[in-house]
Amino acid sequence: MVPAGGGACGYGDLDIFRYGRYTAGLSAALFGRGGACGGCYELRCVNRIQWCLRGSPTVVVTATDFCPANMGLADEAGGWCNFPREHLELSEAAFLRVAKAKADIVPVQFRRVSCDRAGGMRFTITGSAHFLQVLITNVAADGEVAAVKVKGSRTGWIPMGRNWGQNWQCDADLRGQPLSFEVTGGRGRTVTAYSVAPADWMFAQTFEGKQLVE
Template sequence: MASFTIAAAAALLFCLLAADGCCAKNSNKTHHAPPSPGTSPPAPVSSANATDADTGGWLDARATWYGAPTGAGPDDNGGACGFKNVNLPPFSAMTSCGNEPLFKDGKGCGSCYQIRCVARNHPACSGVPETVIITDMNYFPVSRYHFDLSGTAFGAMALPGRNDQLRHAGIIDMQFKRVPCLYPGLTVTFHVEDGSNPYYLAILVEYEDGDGDAVQLDIMDSRDGMTPTGEWVPMKESWGSIWRVDTRRAMQGPFSLRITNESGKTLVADKVIPADWKPNAIYRSVIQFN
């Protein structure tokens, strides 16, 4: 027990002293951290595995913060999930790193959680729930569940006018619960990553209502630039919420994509990526999880 306490204290000191907190800096590939004690909180109410954490119960966690006091966390407004511009809507800097039970080796990317801290945690805490999105990986957890929040999200848990006072605490006890994600007016969106070509295609999945995450992405290409092959090919998780497929033959668009979320629900975006697709382009579907 003494050795665990010393290790936890050392990890906490590292987090508080490091300029980038406990999270990744400019992550661009998959990282595998050892699992933290405990199990992952399950998906929201739609999941067959829902627990009290999803139906109104709160779980205990600890929170730290990193980056600029009113920023989105990473200097590049990205993170280990691959999302871009998380300082802008719909993320609006309400973002967080999660340790492994939350990040889930990338499959927790995009999950939404309500967080709150109350007066017994810190006198500046408001007790009002705020919603954050997992966009990054926490490498140095200091508790079973550890949210390394953006400065904006950490300060949002404070009473009006006491945001800086709460941030000065550095670390606080807090509570959280999994909630469905909601992106009003947005549909599931696919970003073709830089470096993609007919033999290698990497796709970032964003803005999924409900679970908010993707646990599998499958692709179907076309025979002649028009007719679908009818064959779904499983894509591999590259890193974070980016999925890839490598082939020995040149793939032809248009491409259809089939996305499966943590609750097992599946949606098909038919011919969502056109035949004249380009790397570093965004393609918006007409589908959304209910």
Template sequence: MALSFNNCSTFMICIILLLPAFSFGTENYYSKATFYKTSDGKGTPTGACGYGEHGRYVNDGLVTTASWKLYKNGAGCGACYQVRCKDEALCSNEGVKVVVTDSGEGPGTDFILSSDAFAKMAKHPKLAHMLFPKGVVDVDYKRVSCKYGNLKIKINEHSNYHGYLAIVPFNHGGYADIIAIEIYDVKSYKWIPMRRSYGAVFDLANPPKGDLKIKIQIKEAGACGYGEHGRYVNDGLVTAASWKLYKNGVGCGACYQVRCKDEALCGNEGVKVVVTDSGEGPGTDFILSSDAFAKMAMHPKLAYRLFPKGVFDVDYKRVSCKYGNLKIKINEHSNYHGYLAIVPFNHGGYADIIAIEIYDVKSYKWIPMRRSYGAVFDLANPPKGDLKMKIQIKEGEKTKWIHSDKAMIPDYWKPGSIYETDIQIP
């Protein structure tokens, strides 16, 4: 039976932005790109990421400055994007893979490419001279893996062995952002946080002497932290949500029924999507995966007419995801000896998870976990043994705690493992 929106108290009007459908997958976005000139067509040694001369030649000079939302105050440095211009007469279907080495934007642009990278978007090198006069072009883009080897650490030239250390990590894979770095002090047995000086540069006054161990905190692509699970949840019928629906991560996992208002093209039922990321365009509340966008069509054969419109008026309402029991995934960056990060998923979708606590049998106390980002909760030095948890949820204006008498996470848990609980969240 088709879902009725007429009597829904959460009925609202919004705009929906297309994630274009082409061979890169389901996480594509629409924007504009332009270019900047250097003497050799490659990058710049003075970029906002702090790569210096390395910034000129990384990825063979196929680099870009990124808009503020992609630069992320430096956390976006080193990210790789596949960028494809939309002029079918001039541009190839593959586009160009670029690395973020600087920050900058023009009117409506997310990328200012090196001239070598801009030319690479052309269908053939001989067509590049026709691409440059356009100046600004419409593009599709998505974040991709850089496919590097091991991470490298450069000691910034302004470092001083006697009292100041500044480092620049690079060659990271590109899917994840580096958001924090700490150095271990063998004398105090403590990890010392470094400061993000600017861009990709982290520094520390009076660093420890001797060989230095470091640990790096990363944030996976997808603001909810679902990782690979985020690609396949709900058969790929997923969405990025505006800030008001993302709720600083509390909205992760929520389900919405979304129906576009073009009666000639769109079905009455619409599509049920799950929030796995954060993002919005002008006036939009949802950025759907291309599979989900196509699903709104009245008939699959009409989907090709839906995509060119790009932005739609829609109705939406929050609905139940109709899952079974809650599941807990141990984040891959967890360490049994000192750090636990978890990602709850498969909750019903009507209620938001707003807090999680773990029971310590030694102290007879509940220990609050921290919302690290999105749906990821973490805790340093977690208790050993089987772990009981309680989860605080909010449904409407009411909050309550849900827990089980059974342990939700077994002793000797392993990073990457998924454990099914015996509770259900509405």
């Protein structure tokens, strides 16, 4: 079950950031050191008549956390997230959409799907006088973020590096400047959101910009 705090992707309160109840933690084979954060997966329970719900319904979940390995346990006896296993640790709400409550671990079929998001991408700005950090959420299309650049009114485009999860960082003081962002999704599509934050933006504020589209 995925922790309520939002987990290793850095999303914090999943309801505030529009990820809701249907979420999953990914094993290292899928997580990609945070590159899979925000991606969407459609899955269904298979090959367990006693545990799978009738009709084998599907649920779409968003990757919001990391499921760590437990190398002290065998793969089939608690080491579900050991590399190179592909494992999704579902939130309770998502699990109950595909399997019975009394089940524990069930085999699933899953595939990557596009993410359906309302509104634009959201940029939550943090940092200090010495660096800028932005958490990017509510990403549609492939849901993932592969690269980010930021631009102030007095700078060119500055590449940002992945700090952790979907938190991106650069060593620049951009206070007092309107901020624009260039975001590249996991499949290589790029969108430029100009003047997302006004010149008087403050740390811990969230702004909405253009959306990544298919």
